[in-house]
Each structure stands twice: as C-alpha cells, then as structure tokens.
Amino acid sequence: MKNACLLVLCFFMHFPLLSCSPLTNNSDDPSQVKNLDNLYLNNEKAITLVQPEYKGTVSVEEAIANRISQRRFSEDPINTRELSQILWAAYGVGIDGVTSATRTVPSAAGRYPLEIFIITGELEEDISLSAGIYYFDSLNHQLSLVSKGDQRQAMAQAAPQYDFIRQAPVSIVLAAEIGGRSERFVYMDVGHVTQNVHLQAEALGLGSVAVGGFKADMLRALLKTKFEPLIIIPVGNI
Ligand SMILES: Cc1cc2nc3c(=O)[nH]c(=O)nc-3n(C[C@H](O)[C@H](O)[C@H](O)COP(=O)(O)O)c2cc1C
Numbered sequence: 202m203k204n205a206c207l208l209v210l211c212f213f214m215h216f217p218l219l220s221c222s223p224l225t226n227n228s229d230d231p232s233q234v235k236n237l238d239n240l241y242l243n244n245e246k247a248i249t250l251v252q253p254e255y256k257g258t259v260s261v262e263e264a265i266a267n268r269i270s271q272r273r274f275s276e277d278p279i280n281t282r283e284l285s286q287i288l289w290a291a292y293g294v295g296i297d298g299v300t301s302a303t304r305t306v307p308s309a310a311g312r313y314p315l316e317i318f319i320i321t322g323e324l325e326e327d328i329s330l331s332a333g334i335y336y337f338d339s340l341n342h343q344l345s346l347v348s349k350g351d352q353r354q355a356m357a358q359a360a361p362q363y364d365f366i367r368q369a370p371v372s373i374v375l376a377a378e379i380g381g382r383s384e385r386f387v388y389m390d391v392g393h394v395t396q397n398v399h400l401q402a403e404a405l406g407l408g409s410v411a412v413g414g415f416k417a418d419m420l421r422a423l424l425k426t427k428f429e430p431l432i433i434i435p436v437g438n439i
Pocket residue numbers: 268269270271272410411412413414415
C-alpha cells in the first residue's frame with residue numbers, strides 16, 4: 202500500500218523512470234535496490250563499522266564557515282571511528298523520523314543510485330581493517346573487501362597530476378550507473394554526498410577535497426566495478 206502510494210506520488214512528480222522504493226531502517230533489503238554491486242552485499246566476511254555519533258563538538262555553522270579544500274595531508278592515518286563517521290555522513294542511515302526518509306543525504310525520488318568505495322592505507326590502531334579497497338554497504342554500515350593491500354599508488358596513477366591523492370590516508374570514490382533520463386539527478390546526489398563528507402571531515406578536524414579530474418577507466422578497473430567513478434574525495438589529517 203505504501204509503495205503503491207509512492208508510485209502514484211512519483212508519477213505526479215514526473216519521475217517516471219526513477220525507482221521510488223524508500224530505503225528505511227526496518228524494511229531494507231539491499232538485494233532489491235537497483236544498481237548495487239551484489240557481489241559485495243550480504244557478504245559474510247563484511248566488516249561492521251563502529252556506530253556513528255549523532256552529536257559532535259563543532260556546530261554545523263562552524264563546519265560550513267571553516268570548510269576549505271585541503272590538498273596536503275599528513276602521514277598520520279585516520280582511525281576507524283573517523284572513517285565510520287565520514288561514511289555515515291556520506292550515505293548512511295539517519296535517525297528514524299516521521300517519514301521514511303532516513304538517509305543522511307536526500308536523493309531524487311529516494312533512488313540513492315550511488316556506489317561508494319574507499320581506498321585506504323593502514324588505519325590508526327586498527328587490526329580488523331587493513332589497507333585495501335573496500336565497498337561500503339551503506340545500509341548495513343559495513344565494508345566488504347574488494348582488493349587487499351595499499352592501492353593508493355595505483356589510484357594516484359589515474360590522477361597523476363595530484364600527488365595528494367597518494368598521500369591521503371583514505372580516499373572515497375562515488376560511482377554510479379550513468380545515462381538515461383535520470384542522469385542529471387545522479388550528479389546532484391554526488392554533490393550532496395560530497396558536501397556531507399566535507400562538512401563531517403571539517404567537524405572532525407580532518408581535511409578533504411573533491412577531485413573530478415581523473416582517468417575514469419583506470420579507476421573503474423582498480424575498483425573492479427561496472428559503475429562510472431564520478432568523484433574522488435581524499436580525506437585525512439592535515
Ligand atoms: C565537482 C568538483 C570537482 C573538483 N575537482 C577538482 C580537481 O580535480 N582537482 C582539484 O584540485 N580540486 C577540485 N575541486 C575543488 C575545487 O577546485 C575547489 O572546491 C574550489 O577551487 C573552491 O575552493 P575551496 O573548496 O577551497 O573553497 C573540485 C570541486 C568540485 C565541486
């Protein structure tokens with residue numbers, strides 16, 4: 202009944218090609234969500250990240266005022282709590298509200314078309330998450346291993362003009378299926394997610410920058426995904 206109402210609503214909102222299934226805390230079935238790399242979902246070996254905090258010490262106004270693109274990162278790794286917090290801010294599940302819109306970012310027609318990968322070196326004091334490329338299962342707040350080992354050097358080859366990509370302890374890559382009438386909404390969604398990453402990083406005292414200038418084919422091969430990489434967001438201590 203709820204889905205039927207949403208379909209009617211989406212029709213009148215002129216989003217006929219967009220999926221209208223809301224993603225809620227209670228009824229999520231990731232295998233039903235379009236465009237997910239099913240290979241990495243419901244993965245028994247997935248690593249569950251620590252729960253994010255809903256309260257920080259920096260106001261949203263301070264984070265907005267102080268945000269700036271950082272292109273220099275120290276060698277100090279970030280820790281798993283910081284990584285968890287940033288990934289949650291990017292695409293995680295929010296606090297259940299009156300509506301079923303419980304993600305940290307909006308998405309056109311509630312479609313949530315983005316796939317999120319991280320390319321990380323060793324994290325601070327962490328034995329459960331070693332260097333590698335991981336797929337972020339945002340609904341379950343879990344990471345699934347795509348490739349073992351520090352792949353930052355290989356990633357940097359996709360954007361050789363930016364040495365800071367290799368230095369940043371973690372880079373987040375947003376990818377999606379491109380094409381069709383809903384394509385422009387995908388780019389808008391990327392903007393929302395990227396801004397959340399910037400603001401959360403700022404609130405944690407970390408730096409970040411959006412990088413759109415890279416060789417997408419090289420990055421796609423490294424991530425082992427069919428989706429189009431759209432932005433790299435290196436994050437780290439500054
Ligand atoms: C979609 C997008 C793509 C970007 N691509 C790059 C990039 O390839 N390389 C880079 O150094 N900065 C990139 N940036 C960062 C912008 O250069 C930066 O946001 C802008 O100069 C404003 O500076 P500020 O973020 O420090 O306020 C990008 C920003 C956006 C929003």
